[in-house]
Amino acid sequence: MGLPYANGPAHTGHLRTYIPGDAYTRYLKLFGYDVVFVCGSDTHGAPIEMSARQAGVSPRVLVDKYHKHYLRVFEKLRIDVDLYGSTEEQYHYEHVQEIIRTLESKGYIEARKVKLPYCPTCKTFLADRFLRGICPFCGELARGDECDQGCQRYLDADQLKEPRCVTCDSVAEMREARHHFLKLSMFNDFLLEFNEQLRGTAIARNYALGWIRQGLKDWCISRNLKWGIPYPDDEALTLYVWAENYAGYISFLQEWARQKGVDWKEYWGKDGKIINFIGADIVYHHAVFWPAMLKGADYGLPWAIVASGMVKVEGHVFSKSRGFYTLVEEDYVQNGIDLDAVRYYVLSYTGHTRDLDFTWKGFQTKVNNELVGILGNFAYRTLLFNYKNFGEIPSGSVKETTRNEISQAIEKIKEALSSFKFKEAVDRVMKLAAFGNTIFQQCEPWKSIKEDSELCKSDLYQCLQLLKAIAILVNPAMPTVAEKIWKYLGLTGDVHQAGVEDSLVPLVSGTKLPKPKHIFEKIPDEKIEKMTQILEARIQKALNQS
Ligand SMILES: [Zn+2]
Ligand SMILES: [Zn+2]
DSSP: OOOOBTTSOOBHHHHHHHHHHHHHHHHHHHTTOOOOOEEEEBOOSHHHHHHHHHHTSOHHHHHHHHHHHHHHHHHHTTOOOSEEEETTSHHHHHHHHHHHHHHHHTTOEEEEEEEEEEETTTTEEOOGGGEEEEOTTTOSEEESSBOTTTTOOBOOGGGOEEEEETTTOOBOEEEEEEEEEEOGGGGHHHHHHHHHSOEEOHHHHHHHHHHHHTOOOOEEOEESOSSSOBOTTOTTSEEOGGGTGGGHHHHHHHHHHHHHTOOGGGTSBTTBOOEEEEEGGGHHIIIIIHHHHHHHTTOOOOSEEEEEOOEEETTEEOBTTTTBOOBIIIIIITTTOOHHHHHHHHHHSSOTTSOEEEOHHHHHHHIIIIIIIIIIHHHHHHHHHHHHHTSBOOSOOOOHHHHHHHHHHHHHHHHHHHTTOHHHHHHHHHHHHHHHHHHHHHHOHHHHHHHOHHHHHHHHHHHHHHHHHHHHHHTTTOHHHHHHHHHHTTOOSOGGGOOGGGGGSOOOTTOBOOOOOOSSOOOOHHHHHHHHHHHHHHHHHHHHHO
8 A cells, every 4th residue: 555655644635545445455354355454654755854854853753753653543543554664664675675686687777877956055966856946848836856736747857947956046057967767668568568457446557558658768766865775886875765665565565474474475476466555646656667666676566556536625626735634633533533434434425536525514414414324323223222122132033135135235345346446335335224224114113012022023133133244344444333333232252353254144142232322423513613613724824824
């Protein structure tokens, strides 16, 4: 899964990729696949060196702070990675340097003399974000490595017009320097073929094919930065962060395998399928640079790239500089927002590749109407009625209609996941809860308990069995909710260990039921007003600063 950059706190944009990545992995495990899920902090590059300088601390202090932050946030959000590593770890350094040496020995890397922007005042070469200028394609202000505010094109420093040093604003001059280039042009045909058969979301494949057909330029993989992984045998330079960070997927897997005493090659390459979950903004790196490096160094290639769509906040394109973002820890955690509900919102708002608009009003509506109104309502009324009247799972057996409904839900979820349609999967679980509500309503247990208690028990048994299936099937989307329902059903063992087939294993009559509580709480208007004010203050502050 794409690595969070250890340069700032977790925000709305991160949720967009990490929640579906986690839910998908949990579904795979539920369906019996042997999955390893790794992620870690991306800790190098010019932005971190620059942020550290601005904060007056060393880059290591900065990345340590955010590394701990992401560990904490992942735990809160229940993003259950098997290993959360860091590209600052020694094992990652060694692994990356080995990849580079292999690429060099095979003739895929070449040292060349190039002219690079240099600041005569600061007496240093200006890598990436230490340089600003005008984009030659769209005329917007752009960084040394990409047109970040305009057309989003990946740029070379010598393409920028009117280049200036970010630190002192001197006009940059071009000076000769020696750098290392990956001969990307040698991979053109391979990359076309690779992307044509790549699975995952169509946006990843289509973006990449468009770029490759335009022809690829050789790619500079070294930098004049102090903070980074030393370039093998050329220690005046460090590796470009985009030439090493995604190698973390393998380093972290290797580290996980080492700790478990298993062979990492069983998972990477051979029969193992590699699936990358990323944001749409890093498709270029994952569909072009990364597979070229893997191919060149003889590693297994990704089977699928799943790229998430755009993120909006209150109808505006997500923007850190303009204040259109929400923060996981500061906003959600510190204000007691139900994080399972946040997971639900992200998964069920829209399809994975479409624009996700996060609005506090929309969040309130979804929670109150769907989670409280459908799932919470079905769970609570079923559990409470049984608890009050029987105190245990009543006598009964799973009827054919109940069995069919659960089996169909399982089939639909499986089908949706095979094409990375997470919304469809989650919606299908909610449909099961709506079906349960209908049954409860139709059988009118408050009447039948007086008239025909055996019939009443049999009907309620169906509701409880549906609830058990829901706990299992909703678990990948909302793990905390699943644990609650599981407990209130009087079930022992761990819902996370349950397989999909357990949904149809009949509940044992006579099992004691504990006193249930509501699964969700309605979000009052005042809460939404407060959260909206926090966001508005952030937007205002950004406006004042610009
Ligand atoms: Zn541009
Ligand atoms: Zn300067």
